[in-house]
Amino acid sequence: MTTCLQQKLASGHFVLTAEVCPPKGSDCTEFLEKSRHLSAFVDAINVTDNQGATMRISPLAAAALLAREGMEPIFQITCRDRNRLALQSDLLGAAALGIGNVLALTGDHISFGDHKASKPVFDLDSVQLLQTIKGLGEGLDLAGRAVSGAPAFFAGAAAAPEAEPFPLTFYKLEKKVAAGAQFFQTQAVFDPERLRLFSEAVRPLNVKVIAGILLLKSAGMARFVTSNIPGLKVPAPLVEELESAADPMAAGVTIAARLAAACKPYCDGLHIMAMGREDLIPQIVEAVRSEK
Secondary structure (H helix, E strand, O other), X not given: OOOHHXXXXXXXXXXXXXXXXXXXXOOOHHHHHHHHHHOOOOOEEEEOOOHHHOOOOOHHHHHHHHHHOOOOEEEEEEOOOOOHHHHHHHHHHHHHOOOOEEEEEOOOOHHHOOOOOOOOOOOOOHHHHHHHXXXXXXXXXXXXXXXXXXXXXXXXXXEOOOOOOHHHHHHHHHHHHHOOOOEEEEEEOOOHHHHHHHHHHHHHHOOEEEEEEEOOOOHHXXXXXXXXXXXXXXXXXXXXXXXXXXXXXXXXXXXXXXXXHHHHHHOOEEEEEOOXXXXXXXXXXXXXXXXX
16 A cells, blocks of 8 residues: 555655644544644644653554544554564554554653653564564564565654764664665754755665654743753754743744744655644644745
8 A cells, every 4th residue: 555645755745744642531532623624734644652651542543543534644653562462463453444654663761751660662673663564564474474464554764863973873774774664754853954964864775854843832842852852952042032032932933934944955844743732833834835
């Protein structure tokens, strides 16, 4: 199965995706309302997998709800909570439910989340998970046994354009592509020049790059990102811009739109993360689309 997202990227269409966090509970009303609204502005919607190691409804269920309504989900699946049996079961389940886009992630550590007494699994890492996805597509599970109905996923992986040292990062990216990654979805980009260098470096790998744009809601959030998320550093001028703004949220939207427009020439698409303020994503999207 070739997904719409895959077709658009293959044809050179500049794609826009957004992230919507599934609910912490079984009531998906608000999640679906947000997703329906965003589907008019973006090409696909990322469904996160217990983001920040915080327990929420299954991303497989949430992605299936989107697919059932004709929206295009990107199913995020992490290694943190599942062993290889469960990972393969969920992947086969996703294929059976018509979900074709998968983002393979290692996952945030348990220590970041709301169930710190949990036992992390990490039976596989993100590279091994990509190999698993590729193997299932070739009709074999990790035990070397045949599966009936081999799933054809459009598989992606995470990347961090601003992480150092870059040679070590690039080595991991090469492994991900060799394991089957067809697109990279990056962490938030705050320096478009670093994205340019990153995109030039990975061009020989023949993989699509969807650059992450994070909506910074306040100077405090910007400082938190710098202090707590490896590979990310919000530049001091952006922190100062948020600090001095009469309306920090509006300033955050302006910054996100500006970064998105600056990053656009160096990637194949943008992934917008608004962390609960998905209602503001259309403003960022419109600013990007107005750029020639």
